[in-house]
Amino acid sequence: MKKIMIVEDDKTIAEELLFLLNNSDYEGIILKDFENSKKEILAANPDLILLDINIPYLNGELLLKEIRKESNIPVIMVTSKESEADEVISYSYGADDYITKPYNPTILLLKINALLKRCENNKSMITYKDIVFDIGKGIVKRNDKEIILTKNEIIIFNLLLSNKDRIVTKDELMTDLWNNDEYINENALTVNISRLRSKLSDLGYEDIIETRKGIGYRIV
């Protein structure tokens, strides 16, 4: 399980974030000692840090600068300040991503997911049972049979496969699609999923995508 450090001085937000992360198959840890923040973070050795800019003692931007001296842990900056300048500073200090409060939790999870994946040396091939999914080319292979997926199908299949242990909600799928400039509605999502299903059944996997009514989908 990936460890994610939450650096946030507002207790409610920190606890809700912890709950959100734990529910999404991550192990969240909340930073407690802001005075020795750098030490505690490095000791915990997380896979990713959610770093608020406005925190006591060392502010987020300076803390990031300090962390970067010793580690390349992926960092997502979080702030409620609506200003371009903060964003520019954060990136120049080595932040990997930036999100403004109040953020959409689904988008935050997508950003975490994407960032962690990017750090795992860009795995562009996912294997599932004896299916090989080449994300870059958008091709699904089984033995000698190849099937080409459309852009929407690639996004959907990719999200389902990278979360195969849990149900992926409709909202998550829609958000991921919208995040990739595919502004479709829920009917189109259903159509895309049934197309994906029929393509996969051509490969011999009949009921690989299970529908959980009212919640979402899951790979079985």
Place this chain on the structure above:
Amino acid sequence: MKYRDYLKDNLVGIIIYLSTIILIVLILNAFKMPIFVSIICFCIFIICGISIITISYIKKNSFYKNYLSNLEKLSKKYLILETIPEPNTYEEKILVNSLYDINKSMIENINEYQRSTIEFKEFVELWIHEVKIPISSMVLKCHNNKEKYDKAFLSLIRRLDNQIDEVLYYVRSENTEKDFSITEVSLKEVIRNVGLKNKDDLLENNIDFITDLKNIKICTDKKWLEFIINQIINNSIKYKKDKESSIKIRTTEYDEKTVLEIYDNGIGIPSKDIKRVFDKSFTGTNGREKVKSTGMGLYIVKKLCDKLGHSIFIESKEKEYTKVLLEFGKNEYYKIVR
């Protein structure tokens, strides 16, 4: 300064002077002086009087003429002091000194006023920053307890957040200082962020969100532009038609500018209202009848566009469509500097 007016100002002196001359001539006559002596005296006095008054007129006129013409040329009149040469006469000194004092007290006044606006602006920014924290908590709580809070709740929070942003950008747009930073921004990314922000409202209202965007980068402040487009999209959602609503966004590139077109097939704007949509506090027929509106949204949008140097136009036909055009100039200078 006109000579005639100057004479009028010195009328009393002239009258006294003339009467003195007449008196002297009369006295000379009384002492039986030859008539030509009186005439010579009279002429000398008159010539003297005219030259005294003319010389002093010329001197004053050169100062005031310069002063008045400079005043007329200046767009910022309060800078007049800088253009006045060293005063020579007592009168000029009085004028210059009093101008200096007036200017100084005015500057102090303005500084005080400016300080209080800046303090107010800082307070508002800080307050907004603080208020976003509980809002984030609410969003997270809603997301984590979906059984307890439904989507309508989230939609309310979004409305609250939008209203707060309106205050933030109002304060920013009213302020004279430039607190935006221009960078190269991808239009696709801006539309993506705005789309994601309004995703739930668009889906719930069955509005098709159709985009045709090329990979175009423009020079602007990303946050400000996101606010501007978010306001426009919010209006499109607010004033949608009941059936088959859609929002179409596309970009067109010209030699000297890039145009972003946001088109919706909503209820449109009555032609009598369209000229005033950018006016402060103007709500119009739609704003009064359909959804409550503050009339501030488009006013702020226009102000921000002016500051960023973008142009904005609205076209509409009642019951058919509304089209908003945003024009971004291509700044070659900026590219060279980079």
